[in-house]
Amino acid sequence: MADYETVVGLEVHMQINTKSKVFCECSAKFGSEPNSNTCVICTSQPGAIPILNKKAVEAVVKTGLALNFTINKRCTFARKQYFYPDVPKNYQITQSDPPLCSGGKLAIIVGGKEKIVNIARIHLEEDAGKLVHEIGGKKLNYSLLDLNRAGVGLMELVTEPEISSPQEALEFLKELKNIVEYLETSECSMEEGKMRCDVNVSIRPVGQKEFGTRVEIKNMNSISGIRDAITYEVERQKEVLNSGGRLTQETRLWDAEERITKSMRSKEGALDYRYFPEPDLVPFDLMDSFVEELRKQVLELPKARKTRFMKDYGLSEYDAAYLTSVRMIADYYEESLNVLKNEKSGVLAKKFVVAAKTLANWISTELSAKLNASKTSIADAPVSSRNLAKLVSLILDGAISGKMAKTVFEEMYEKSTDPEMIVKEKGLMQISDESAIVKMCEEAVSESPKAVAEFKSGKERAVGAVIGLVMKKSKGQANPQLVNKILMEKLKT
Amino acid sequence: MDEILKIRVRNLRAKVCSGEIKSVEIVKACFKRIKEVDSKIKAFLKLDEEHSLKQAAQTDNKIKTGAECGSLEGIPIGIKDNIMIKGESMTSASKYLENYISPYNAAVIEKLKEAGAVFVGRTNMDEFAMGGSTEASAYQKTANPWNIERIPGGSSGGSASAVSSGMVPFALGSDTGGSIRQPAGFCGIVGYKPSYGLISRYGVCALASSFDQIGVLSKDVKDAALLTSVIAGEDYRDPVCCPGERIDYTSGIDNPDILKTVKIGIPKQLLDYKMDGEISECFSKAVNKLELEGATIAEIDIAAYKYVLALYKVIMCAEVSANIATFDGIRYGHRSSSGRNLNDEYAKSRAESLGYEVKKRILFGTYVLGAKNYYRCYHQAQKVRTLLINQINEAYKKCDFIFSPATLQMPVKFGETLSEECDIFVTAANLAGLPGITVPCSFVSSGMPMGVHFMGSRFSDAKLFQIANAFERISGFDLNKYPVL
Numbered sequence: 001m002a003d004y005e006t007v008v009g010l011e012v013h014m015q016i017n018t019k020s021k022v023f024c025e026c027s028a029k030f031g032s033e034p035n036s037n038t039c040v041i042c043t044s045q046p047g048a049i050p051i052l053n054k055k056a057v058e059a060v061v062k063t064g065l066a067l068n069f070t071i072n073k074r075c076t077f078a079r080k081q082y083f084y085p086d087v088p089k090n091y092q093i094t095q096s097d098p099p100l101c102s103g104g105k106l107a108i109i110v111g112g113k114e115k116i117v118n119i120a121r122i123h124l125e126e127d128a129g130k131l132v133h134e135i136g137g138k139k140l141n142y143s144l145l146d147l148n149r150a151g152v153g154l155m156e157l158v159t160e161p162e163i164s165s166p167q168e169a170l171e172f173l174k175e176l177k178n179i180v181e182y183l184e185t186s187e188c189s190m191e192e193g194k195m196r197c198d199v200n201v202s203i204r205p206v207g208q209k210e211f212g213t214r215v216e217i218k219n220m221n222s223i224s225g226i227r228d229a230i231t232y233e234v235e236r237q238k239e240v241l242n243s244g245g246r247l248t249q250e251t252r253l254w255d256a257e258e259r260i261t262k263s264m265r266s267k268e269g270a271l272d273y274r275y276f277p278e279p280d281l282v283p284f285d286l287m288d289s290f291v292e293e294l295r296k297q298v299l300e301l302p303k304a305r306k307t308r309f310m311k312d313y314g315l316s317e318y319d320a321a322y323l324t325s326v327r328m329i330a331d332y333y334e335e336s337l338n339v340l341k342n343e344k345s346g347v348l349a350k351k352f353v354v355a356a357k358t359l360a361n362w363i364s365t366e367l368s369a370k371l372n373a374s375k376t377s378i379a380d381a382p383v384s385s386r387n388l389a390k391l392v393s394l395i396l397d398g399a400i401s402g403k404m405a406k407t408v409f410e411e412m413y414e415k416s417t418d419p420e421m422i423v424k425e426k427g428l429m430q431i432s433d434e435s436a437i438v439k440m441c442e443e444a445v446s447e448s449p450k451a452v453a454e455f456k457s458g459k460e461r462a463v464g465a466v467i468g469l470v471m472k473k474s475k476g477q478a479n480p481q482l483v484n485k486i487l488m489e490k491l492k493t
Numbered sequence: 494m495d496e497i498l499k500i501r502v503r504n505l506r507a508k509v510c511s512g513e514i515k516s517v518e519i520v521k522a523c524f525k526r527i528k529e530v531d532s533k534i535k536a537f538l539k540l541d542e543e544h545s546l547k548q549a550a551q552t553d554n555k556i557k558t559g560a561e562c563g564s565l566e567g568i569p570i571g572i573k574d575n576i577m578i579k580g581e582s583m584t585s586a587s588k589y590l591e592n593y594i595s596p597y598n599a600a601v602i603e604k605l606k607e608a609g610a611v612f613v614g615r616t617n618m619d620e621f622a623m624g625g626s627t628e629a630s631a632y633q634k635t636a637n638p639w640n641i642e643r644i645p646g647g648s649s650g651g652s653a654s655a656v657s658s659g660m661v662p663f664a665l666g667s668d669t670g671g672s673i674r675q676p677a678g679f680c681g682i683v684g685y686k687p688s689y690g691l692i693s694r695y696g697v698c699a700l701a702s703s704f705d706q707i708g709v710l711s712k713d714v715k716d717a718a719l720l721t722s723v724i725a726g727e728d729y730r731d732p733v734c735c736p737g738e739r740i741d742y743t744s745g746i747d748n749p750d751i752l753k754t755v756k757i758g759i760p761k762q763l764l765d766y767k768m769d770g771e772i773s774e775c776f777s778k779a780v781n782k783l784e785l786e787g788a789t790i791a792e793i794d795i796a797a798y799k800y801v802l803a804l805y806k807v808i809m810c811a812e813v814s815a816n817i818a819t820f821d822g823i824r825y826g827h828r829s830s831s832g833r834n835l836n837d838e839y840a841k842s843r844a845e846s847l848g849y850e851v852k853k854r855i856l857f858g859t860y861v862l863g864a865k866n867y868y869r870c871y872h873q874a875q876k877v878r879t880l881l882i883n884q885i886n887e888a889y890k891k892c893d894f895i896f897s898p899a900t901l902q903m904p905v906k907f908g909e910t911l912s913e914e915c916d917i918f919v920t921a922a923n924l925a926g927l928p929g930i931t932v933p934c935s936f937v938s939s940g941m942p943m944g945v946h947f948m949g950s951r952f953s954d955a956k957l958f959q960i961a962n963a964f965e966r967i968s969g970f971d972l973n974k975y976p977v978l
Contacts, residue, residue, distance in 0.1 A: 040597050044819045046585070046698040047577045047599060049731050079815050081862070083839055090818035145823070274862035276871055279703035279812055282733055 004203040004241070006234050007211060008169050009161035012176065013154050014186035015127065015194040016059045022126050022153030023050030023093060030192050034146040042151035044088035049280050052077075056153035057100065058294055059185040060124045061286070063155060064101030065298045066183055067119060067176075072098040073286045077124075077278035082271050085145055086129040094156075096275050099123035106179075108171040117172055118160040127152040149193075155186070161200065161211065166230040173197065173223045178302050182327040190221050197226055201233045203241070212237070213247035217261055220254045229254040233261050305330055313337070313356040322364050328378045332385050333363055339389035351396055359392050366406070370413050382416040383409070391419040399423070400430050401480055432479040434486070437470070440478065441486045444469040455491055463487060494975060495522040498659045502568055502716040503743070505662065509567040512556055516549035516567025516611060523569045523613055527660045530978040533641050535633045536655040538574050539582060540614035545569065548611045555609075563609030564723055570605065571655045571664035574615040575622055576707070577696040578602050585698045586630035587620045589826045589846035599696020600731065601665065601707050601724040608723045613661050616651030620848045621817065622672055622700045624648050625911060629850045634907060637679060638976035639941045643904040644911075646676030652710045653680040659975050663711035663720055669700045670805055671919035673708045674931040674946060678899030678919075681933045681942025681970075683961070684710050685717045688952045689926030690735040692721075693728030701812040704805075704923040713972055714932060714962040718742035721954070740955060748959045752967070753787035755960055758892030762798040766914045768901045771937040776898045779934050779945050782967050783896075793888040793895065797881040801917040804881070805924060807861050807874035814858025817851065882925045889950045894960055899931040899944035919946055928954045930961045933970045942970070 021028050024041035041048040061071055078096035101122040107114050129150035131143050157176070163169050177188045177195065188195040197220060202212035217233060220226045233252070240247055252261040277283075300308070302324045309320035309330075324330045340355055367388065371381060391408060394400045400408065400423060411422045423429055431437060444466050445452055454462035470483050497519055500508070508514040524542050531537055552567040572578065575585040577595035579602075584590045598606070605612075619629035627635045627650025637645040638658035645654040649666030653676035656664050666673040668686035677684020686708040697707055707724065711717045722743060727736040759780065784790050822828035822842030829845050832838025847855075861870035888895065897918035905911055922929035928951075931944040945964070949957040965972075 043824060045596060045825075046575075046583065046590070046593070046819075047597075047694075047696040049695055049699075049702075051730060051732055081815055081818065083818065083821065083836075085821075085823045085835070088819060088824060089815075090821055091815050272864045274814075274859065274864075274867075276811055276815070276862050276867070277875075279701075280732060 002205045002241070004234075004238055005206050006164050006166075006230070007161050007202045007204060008163035008165075008230055009200040010157075010159045010163065010169060010172065011198040011200070012157045012159075012173070013196040014157070014180060014188055016056050016124075016153035016155055017184055017186050018053055018055045018059060018153055020053055020055075021151040022053045022056045022124065023151055025051075026151065028152045029148075030194070032148055034144070035148060037148040038150070042088065043147055050093060050278075052281060053153060056124060057286070059153070059183075060100045060122055060155045061291060062183055062294050062298055063157075063180060063185045064104060064122050065291075065295050066179055066301060067101075067104040067106055067122075069101035069104035069119070069122060071101055071286065071291050073288075073291075074098060074283060075100060075286055076283040077281045078275045079278050080125075081274045084128070085143070086131050086147075086150065088129070088147060088150055092126060092128070093278055093281070094125035095123035096277075106172065106175060108168065108175050110165070110168050110171050115168065117162055117168070120158045120160055122155050122157045125154050125156060126150070127154045161202075166227040166234070169199070169230055170223055170227040173226060175302075177223070178325065178327075182302055183298065184327075190223065193221075199226060199230060199233075201230055201237070202247075203234055203237045213249050215247065215249070215261075216251045217254055218251060218264070221256065225254060225256055228259060229261060232259065236261065302327075302330075313360075314353040315356060315360055319357070319360045319364065323360060326378070329363065332378050332381070333359065336363075336385035336389040336392075339386050340393055343389075343393070355392060355396055358395060359388070362388060362392060362409075366409055382414075383412050384416075387412055387416075387418055394419055394423065398430060398432055398479060398481075400428060404428050404430065404476070427477075429477065430479050431474050431477045432482060434482065437474075437478055437482050437486055440470050440473045441466075441483065441490055444473065445487075445490055452491065463491065466491075494526060494659055497522045498526060498662070499973060499975075500662075501713060502565070502662050502711070503719055506562075506564070506566055506568055509552070510556060510562035516552040516556075517546060519567065520545050520549040520569050520611055520613070523661055526658070527614075530638070530658050531660060533636060533978055534638055534654050534658055534660075535635050536616055536645075536651040536658070536660060537571070537614040538584065538586065538617050538630075538632055538651065545611055545613050552609055552611065563607065564719070565605065566609035568610050568663075569613045569661050570610045570720075571613055571616045571652055571661040572602070573618055573649055573652050573664070573666045575618060575667055575698040575700075576602060576665060577698075578612060582615070583698065584615075584632070585621045586618045586632055587820075587847065587851070588631045589820050589843075591827065591846075593825055595696075597696065599707075600693035600728045602696065604724050604726075610723075616649070616655055616664055616666075618651055619648035619672075620851055621698065621813075622648040622667055622669055623813070623850045623854055625671070625675055625916065626905075627651060627676070628907060629848055631848055637904050637941075638978060639681060640904075640939070641978075642906050643941075644679070644907060646679035646900075646904060648672040648676075649684075649710065650676045653677055653682060653684065656680070656710045656712060657682050657976065658978060663709060663716055665724075666708055666710050667697055667700070668706055668708045668923065669704045670809060670923050671916040673710060674919045674922075674929055674944075675900055675916045677710055677931040678944030678946070679904040679942075681936075681944065682710055682712055683714050683717045683933070683965075684708065684899075684931040684944075685721065685958075685961075686922060686929050687721065687725060687954055688928045688949075689923075690733045691928070691952070691954060692725050693731040693734045695728055695730040695734075699812075699816045701809040702816065703812060704809060706923075714930070714958060714965050715743060715746060717930070718746055718958040718962070721958075725954075735952075742955055742958050745955070746958050746962050748963070751956075751959045751963050752783065755783075755894065756789040756791055756892040757783055758791050758793035758888055758895045760798060760888075760895060760897060760918065761792055761794045762796070763897060763918070765799070766901055766917070767912065768898065769903055772898050772901065772903065772943050775935045775937065775943050776945060779964070779968065780896070782969075783964065786963075786967055791892045793891055795881070795884045795888055795895075795921075797877065797884045798917065798921065800877045800881065801921050801924060802913055804874040804877045805920050806857070807870055808878065808924075810854045810858035811862050811871050812858070813851075813854045814856075814862065817847075817855055820847070822846075878924055881921065885921070885925050885927070886950075893949070893953075894957065895948040897946050897948075898934075899946040903937065903939070903941060903943065918948075922948045925951075927951055928957050930957055932961045932964050932968065933972070934968055935970055
């Protein structure tokens, strides 16, 4: 049997993160009352004319700059014609040639090795509305049309057919999503349909130059679903070829429940979209200053930020990678760290690396566990970055123990309150007053003759019982390091 | 016919503002005339006398209180039925839009309202402005007031007939390939299409987006300039509408030196086409008159005129096929009750409600944009369009205006067809985005009027009004002669 290699190309649609639609002034908000975000333009009334949203152009150019694209100064639009009720004009305004961005690339890491994926283009276009065929699982004998999404800006990114495994596709999409979320040019949520991806899959015998027959897969609603669909499709194609069959150029749908792809339509049924230049939107040139201004706005991308976190904050690669994996987490971290810097400059100067590390730990363990459990985004975290900073500062000052901090954090998460308040209210302040601890230690030693005797006979672990007694006496508030130190002094003399 | 209807708009407005004439009197006179003659002409698709009189009465009350007088205060106007007036029907003379109510005002309507104009009624047209005779209206045929057995031209035939017969002092039209200037020629009035981008297209039902412009039909050039001053100007809602200060096209229109300094270009290509003998004669006389007044006459050579017809058809139909696609029966307009599935519903809704000419253009446009034909048809036409524009620009180095008859033949009887080349010298202005104006020239032996056409360079509209106004003065055409009906 022949050895095959996989060839994958991706077409990614991302909804552009602008307040209004791309060719009218309607809100682009998701989840509004059906047809409430519509006007004469996006419902295509007679005499309506599209007007271009400058912010949408900015978003596409910004994304292109971040992905090393060449920005085409000439901005032109085309009409792509097909009849469907969710496209009120019965043509979609899109870009043909040139697109706003040509020839970009994105580096991904697969199996520890870097691979550069070339991206052919990104162009700007409008989204379609939504047809509803059922309500509450009940199939209707008519269809309902919601045009809220019609005319929302989309950027379509098309890779070269250079992705050679399901895992590469997954990494590409994760990295792309991460960068675009960093740029805030799209929210990229696949659940809300703000990121959609069509996948072209073919296989060819290793060493063959010509591409095999290409199959387009649609209808995947998660990045892992895309990986699984490619995995399935590659196996399917291999089976067909190995059993002496022939592949047909077709569009297939991914069935997430059955975890298989199903044929939707063959290439023969492909539409002739009758593209032609959009006469309502005259071509114009982007000014150099416009592009340069956006270049300045292209923020630090995840990779650079990770390196900076390691260099400036002394974080491990693992911690830095976690924090920069999502822009909002990195922002939260830096906001919190700034609070520590500003308010505790003296303490922090000495313990900066400790503070940075402690804060990173709290975010990557306690906070992320809580957020994951309640499926909450860090943007909506009940614990503000300022309050988390205060908590860490209480720990670093020795005002509370690590164990107490966990109790305080529970309360902070429950009630969104200030840790200092909680500590005060609950009387959780750690006892670091040496004379008080000495007194408690003396009491505990005299009340635990057995443990003391064992300790003195060389059984060092026996000290635990004495420490426990001190902590009990202090209601858990004695500074454990101090207790340890004082007890040792007492017992060893 | 009431004498009030023979007063030019600028004078009427002055009289309304001074209180000498009431707007109500003018509107009443219009409706009286309409009742007398429109049963023969059929220029209007819809009239609302009560509403118009109410508007007029409001104007009169406003004048009484001494409020500021708008630049068209109290003047009745006819509106072609493809321009949106909020809350009113807008059919574009198509069955498809029979029950459609405009949800908004066109930019020009906003401006007219602000200026105080009174809307009298909606004028007939070829369906979706596709045609040159107004016979393609889904509702009625409009007659030429000078001979009611003949067509008024089109597609703004309703507006042209209404102005020509004195039912309204002026009207709005739209011009995609001569749709204002050709019927103006046939009906003996002034018809003006601005430079592409001078007047906002927002709210005019699109035919071919890269050619469409709203324009005006009036009895004389000064009234056309006055109306243009009101409706022209920037509008962010139409991306092709050019920014700039509002211009008063009436100021300087009487430029006394224009005829002595102007260079008039006569295209050599006029000889390549069959022209009505009397039109040819009248045109020659017109050229002589201009020359006598001091104008320099230059022969110009625009070889690409021979492509005007073909490239107009290809590009216009291509744009039509996309623009009309929105009329699918889904959101508004006619929906067939017998569709078996989505595609069948589309097909039936459109088949039942669109006329022959519309279907023909959709089919042709769909063909020229098909993947197999795009390069040899549409793309090629765009290249030839550029060639034509370049040749015209070259010609403007030798002249200021290109002068021709408005049409190469006289209006035909209903059911007869005009030659395809009849108005190519007018259509060229749309292809090149240039301003053009038809001015009445003389009456031919049958008693029907013929008009001439000046085409200027892009955004030379103010100067175009000057030359048209000067020609009107020397033409000898009796503007006060109205058709006997």
